[in-house]
Amino acid sequence: MSEYSLIGKRMPRVDSRAKVMGKAKFTADLKLPGLLVGKVKRSPYAHARILSIDTSKAASLPGVKAVVTGDDTEGIKWGVFGYTRDQQFIQTEKVRYIGDEVAGVAAVDEETALKALDLIQVEYEELPAVYEPMEAMASETERIHEDFPNNINIHVNIDTGNVDENFEKAYYIREDTFTAPEESYFQAEPYTVVANFDHEDCLEVWCPNGGPHMKSKPLSNAFKIPLHKVKIKKISIGGAFGGRSEICPADYICALLAKKTNKPVRIQFTREENTIGTRQGHAMITTHKTGVDKEGRVLARETTCYMDGGAYSSTGPIATSVPFLSMEQVYRMDSVRYNGYRIYTNKPIRGMIRTHGRGFAAGLDTQLDMIADHLGIDPIEIRLRNVRKPGEYTSTKSLVGSCAMDETIHTAVKRSGWKEKYGQLPPFHGIGIGTNSVQTGFPMGIRGGSQSFIKFNEDGEAFVMSGVVDNGQGNDNMLVQIAAEELGLLPEDIHLVSADTETTSSDPGSYSQVSTFVGGQAVQIAAKKCRKKLFDVAAKILKVEPETLNAENRMIFVKDNPEKSVSIKKAVRVSLLNFTSVNAEGGYWPKVDMKREWVKNPYGQMCEAFSFGTTIVEVKVDPETGQVEVLNATACQDVGKALNPLVLEGQFEGSVAMGGQGGMLTEYHDWKDGRCLNSTMLDYKLPLACDMPDIHCDIVESIEPKGPYGAKEAGMSIAMSAAQAYAGAVCNAIGVYMDSFPLTPDKIIAAIKEKQSCSEK
Amino acid sequence: MEKIKIILDINGLPQEVEISSNDTLLEVLRDQLDLTGSKESCGEGACGSCTIHMDGKPVRSCLTLALEAEGTKIKTVEGLADGDRLTDLQQSFIDHGAVQCGFCTPGMLMSADALLKDNPKPDKARIKKALAGNICRCTGYTKIIQAVAHAGNPRNDCPDCQHQNKQKE
Numbered sequence: 001m002s003e004y005s006l007i008g009k010r011m012p013r014v015d016s017r018a019k020v021m022g023k024a025k026f027t028a029d030l031k032l033p034g035l036l037v038g039k040v041k042r043s044p045y046a047h048a049r050i051l052s053i054d055t056s057k058a059a060s061l062p063g064v065k066a067v068v069t070g071d072d073t074e075g076i077k078w079g080v081f082g083y084t085r086d087q088q089f090i091q092t093e094k095v096r097y098i099g100d101e102v103a104g105v106a107a108v109d110e111e112t113a114l115k116a117l118d119l120i121q122v123e124y125e126e127l128p129a130v131y132e133p134m135e136a137m138a139s140e141t142e143r144i145h146e147d148f149p150n151n152i153n154i155h156v157n158i159d160t161g162n163v164d165e166n167f168e169k170a171y172y173i174r175e176d177t178f179t180a181p182e183e184s185y186f187q188a189e190p191y192t193v194v195a196n197f198d199h200e201d202c203l204e205v206w207c208p209n210g211g212p213h214m215k216s217k218p219l220s221n222a223f224k225i226p227l228h229k230v231k232i233k234k235i236s237i238g239g240a241f242g243g244r245s246e247i248c249p250a251d252y253i254c255a256l257l258a259k260k261t262n263k264p265v266r267i268q269f270t271r272e273e274n275t276i277g278t279r280q281g282h283a284m285i286t287t288h289k290t291g292v293d294k295e296g297r298v299l300a301r302e303t304t305c306y307m308d309g310g311a312y313s314s315t316g317p318i319a320t321s322v323p324f325l326s327m328e329q330v331y332r333m334d335s336v337r338y339n340g341y342r343i344y345t346n347k348p349i350r351g352m353i354r355t356h357g358r359g360f361a362a363g364l365d366t367q368l369d370m371i372a373d374h375l376g377i378d379p380i381e382i383r384l385r386n387v388r389k390p391g392e393y394t395s396t397k398s399l400v401g402s403c404a405m406d407e408t409i410h411t412a413v414k415r416s417g418w419k420e421k422y423g424q425l426p427p428f429h430g431i432g433i434g435t436n437s438v439q440t441g442f443p444m445g446i447r448g449g450s451q452s453f454i455k456f457n458e459d460g461e462a463f464v465m466s467g468v469v470d471n472g473q474g475n476d477n478m479l480v481q482i483a484a485e486e487l488g489l490l491p492e493d494i495h496l497v498s499a500d501t502e503t504t505s506s507d508p509g510s511y512s513q514v515s516t517f518v519g520g521q522a523v524q525i526a527a528k529k530c531r532k533k534l535f536d537v538a539a540k541i542l543k544v545e546p547e548t549l550n551a552e553n554r555m556i557f558v559k560d561n562p563e564k565s566v567s568i569k570k571a572v573r574v575s576l577l578n579f580t581s582v583n584a585e586g587g588y589w590p591k592v593d594m595k596r597e598w599v600k601n602p603y604g605q606m607c608e609a610f611s612f613g614t615t616i617v618e619v620k621v622d623p624e625t626g627q628v629e630v631l632n633a634t635a636c637q638d639v640g641k642a643l644n645p646l647v648l649e650g651q652f653e654g655s656v657a658m659g660g661q662g663g664m665l666t667e668y669h670d671w672k673d674g675r676c677l678n679s680t681m682l683d684y685k686l687p688l689a690c691d692m693p694d695i696h697c698d699i700v701e702s703i704e705p706k707g708p709y710g711a712k713e714a715g716m717s718i719a720m721s722a723a724q725a726y727a728g729a730v731c732n733a734i735g736v737y738m739d740s741f742p743l744t745p746d747k748i749i750a751a752i753k754e755k756q757s758c759s760e761k
Numbered sequence: 762m763e764k765i766k767i768i769l770d771i772n773g774l775p776q777e778v779e780i781s782s783n784d785t786l787l788e789v790l791r792d793q794l795d796l797t798g799s800k801e802s803c804g805e806g807a808c809g810s811c812t813i814h815m816d817g818k819p820v821r822s823c824l825t826l827a828l829e830a831e832g833t834k835i836k837t838v839e840g841l842a843d844g845d846r847l848t849d850l851q852q853s854f855i856d857h858g859a860v861q862c863g864f865c866t867p868g869m870l871m872s873a874d875a876l877l878k879d880n881p882k883p884d885k886a887r888i889k890k891a892l893a894g895n896i897c898r899c900t901g902y903t904k905i906i907q908a909v910a911h912a913g914n915p916r917n918d919c920p921d922c923q924h925q926n927k928q929k930e
Contacts, residue, residue: 010858010920010921012855012856012858012921013855013858013860015860015863016854016855016860016863017847017855018863019860019863019866020838020841020847020851020854020855020860020863020866020870021798021838021839021841021842021847021851022796022797022798022799022837022838022839022841022867023798023839024863025797026797026800026864028797028800028801029791029797031795185898186898187862187864187898188800188802188808188810188862188864188865188896188897188898188899189800189802189862189864190801190802236862236863236864237862238800238802238862238863238864239861239862239864239898239899241898270804271802271803271804271805471862472861472862472863472864472899473861473899474861646857646858646921647858649858649903649904650858650861650899650900650901650904652901653900653901653902653903653904654861654898654899654900654901655901656901657900657901657902658898658901661901680803680805680807681802681803681805681807681808681896682803682805682806682807686896686898687901687902688892688893688896688902689888689889689892689893689895689897689902689905689906690889690890690892690893692889692901692902692903694903695901695903
């Protein structure tokens with residue numbers, strides 16, 4: 001029997017009842033008295049100097065309540081890091097991509113607001129623009145940002161030493177270049193923000209976010225008001241996938257309009273704005289040079305990656321590092337040199353995305369398959385010879401604790417029938433494997449820890465307060481599940497107060513895969529303290545030692561004699577009568593190397609735990625049309641401990657859809673002169689129900705000693721490894737190693753034809 | 762633009778609304794009747810988040826003019842449950858973990874509900890076809906398809922049908 005009453009159980013999510021009834025409120029569903037409609041005026045040019053802005057006609061249109069431009073701002077620039085502050089929320093001097101913000105309006109309705117946008121007259125002087133990283137680096141025209149020569153925004157250099165020496169020792173060396181264009185999040189909910197200044201001049205904001213505290217700080221900076229004057233409120237969020245972590249200029253513009261009008265304002269993005277005006281995934285050109293010994297063990301690797309960062313820094317230093325980190329976590333390398341360049345271009349801004357570095361990762365595994373092929377080693381075997389083992393250090397000196405990478409490979413191989421299938425499938429059928437690892441958190445300085453408060457009511461039920469946000473992945477349920485487990489309550493006895501900067505303490509946010517590990521752990525610690533208080537009271541009532549007690553189903557009872565019990569409600573009331581509260585706080589800060597910095601010092605303990613995942617996919621390619629039918633997918637991840645397998649499987653399945661099915665087969669952006677040609681859901685090809693294969697989910701539990709109940713990151717190792725497995729399977733089916741992702745029908749047909757013409761010669 | 766008064770039959774209740782001829786049904790439902798369960802995700806008929814029933818058939822309310830709804834019976838996600846009592850389909854979505862962010866859920870439920878009325882025991886291929894016009898970015902669809910297949914047809918071999926099984930007992 002399990003030692004837990006709720007942990008490890010397939011628990012339906014506490015938030016889903018409101019969602020199936022249509023009661024859950026998302027930002028666009030909010031109605032406040034006097035709510036105005038806000039709209040953003042955007043640049044039609046990819047690169048231009050702003051000569052003048054005339055808002056007088058727009059401002060005098062009946063129904064228009066306010067027009068704002070850069071002149072209304074404090075002129076503060078935003079950047080995630082001190083050294084990346086390059087983005088004004090409303091541009092005053094230059095626009096740097098088609099869609100850059102130049103003004104905002106608030107009006108009584110949408111029609112009036114749109115008319116007003118047209119009446120704002122902006123005079124531009126068009127400048128030469130650059131759209132590709134290589135072109136941008138070589139360009140001798142006006143830089144996108146003056147202080148950045150060659151338009152190089154970020155350069156991450158990592159060198160473990162001995163790389164050249166080890167290449168000399170290598171038995172076989174390959175150098176291959178892989179490319180992938182930009183992809184987008186396409187969260188179901190288009191970005192929407194509502195802002196209001198309340199009667200105490202506090203700014204209230206509702207918006208999708210990857211962490212409320214990461215929104216409040218930049219807003220407090222931009223308005224030069226203290227943090228306690230900025231209240232980011234909880235609201236249902238329709239997906240994030242890394243795209244809602246940062247402040248969005250629209251948050252600020254909406255707040256500025258609210259301030260100027262003294263009314264609540266809502267800005268709701270169109271689907272096109274959601275694509276170009278939030279963030280996108282980086283386009284990447286990655287060259288992997290790998291030297292191996294006769295057995296296929298990697299002795300040396302040199303990876304150079306050029307990332308198209310778009311117009312501003314965003315999470316640049318992180319984005320430039322993460323594809324490398326995933327590589328160094330999953331694969332051992334005796335020596336490695338990495339040069340990652342994030343290049344400014346006159347395109348929309350790029351940030352972190354769930355499968356960040358799909359071309360980097362899929363290229364790495366494709367090259368591994370090429371090496372295995374050359375050496376006559378099975379693709380599984382070459383991975384087993386190179387993958388991470390527990391207790392090792394990564395190349396940049398992070399100790400890897402729990403790690404069941406091997407087991408995920410063995411499990412997925414067995415489940416998928418790899419041994420019976422590989423090399424024995426009919427023509428144009430293929431099978432592929434991907435292995436990957438994702439970090440449970442980043443070093444985030446003072447924002448690295450999470451704190452929780454729990455307070456009991458006299459009826460024996462509890463409020464749990466936590467800064468953790470739920471973007472749709474189930475974090476709310478996770479917090480309730482942990483609190484109920486520790487307190488001996490039922491999930492319905494817990495009321496969660498979360499993701500609100502007024503009532504909850506700082507938290508790293510949900511974008512670094514750390515919500516359970518850090519935020520969940522903080523709740524667990526607070527709940528354990530509350531339980532101790534309750535047990536002390538109950539022990540006196542029952543005349544036993546507190547250590548002999550357990551709590552479950554609203555009762556505290558003696559472990560060896562469950563009949564001897566007292567209700568939690570009674571324990572709370574007795575405690576209050578004895579002048580003692582039953583509240584507690586708990587906090588958790590991961591012990592990372594605080595000296596580690598993305599650019600200046602990319603060495604030291606990155607985070608406390610790493611997840612490891614394997615995906616195997618079987619496909620059938622139609623050689624006439626280039627269409628890929630995915631027959632089945634097997635997803636297996638070492639998650640430390642599965643707190644809720646029902647939710648976890650949903651993460652695996654969604655990861656296969658986004659990382660593999662969409663990420664490797666259909667999803668990419670098309671451009672003409674910096675203009676995105678497929679920004680809507682009709683044009684950008686997202687996976688549909690009818691596209692998806694059967695997915696087998698296998699969970700491996702390595703029990704991470706530092707995680708709550710042994711848990712660590714869960715799901716993203718599947719998104720990344722699914723991209724690799726899809727690439728491997730298609731290459732296996734057509735007998736060509738592909739170097740340009742995603743693998744769309746045109747590329748597949750061209751590869752098949754080229755192979756045929758080569759073999760005819 | 763000139764406003765027109767019409768009466769719509771929404772979730773079994775007559776509702777008088779004042780509309781412009783170019784108002785979509787989705788705008789009237791959300792802005793005038795506070796029925797915000799139906800969502801706008803793409804606004805161009807691609808994603809299915811705004812799916813409602815018009816005379817029992819699933820339609821996209823973002824592409825339907827409010828005027829077209831006059832004289833028809835409209836049902837929205839808010840009209841599925843009988844008070845607090847959920848339909849088998851809604852309960853099945855909860856039990857099978859078919860809801861993640863929940864933004865596509867109302868539209869998904871309306872498409873699936875129409876399918877089940879037509880065909881109470883659809884096979885997987887039929888479900889996939891019926892849901893092909895509803896985009897979900899979170900789930901990979903697996904659990905949604907399972908929830909539809911098992912709605913009202915609890916399976917003994919499914920660990921997530923237990924709640925429904927208990928309700929039947």
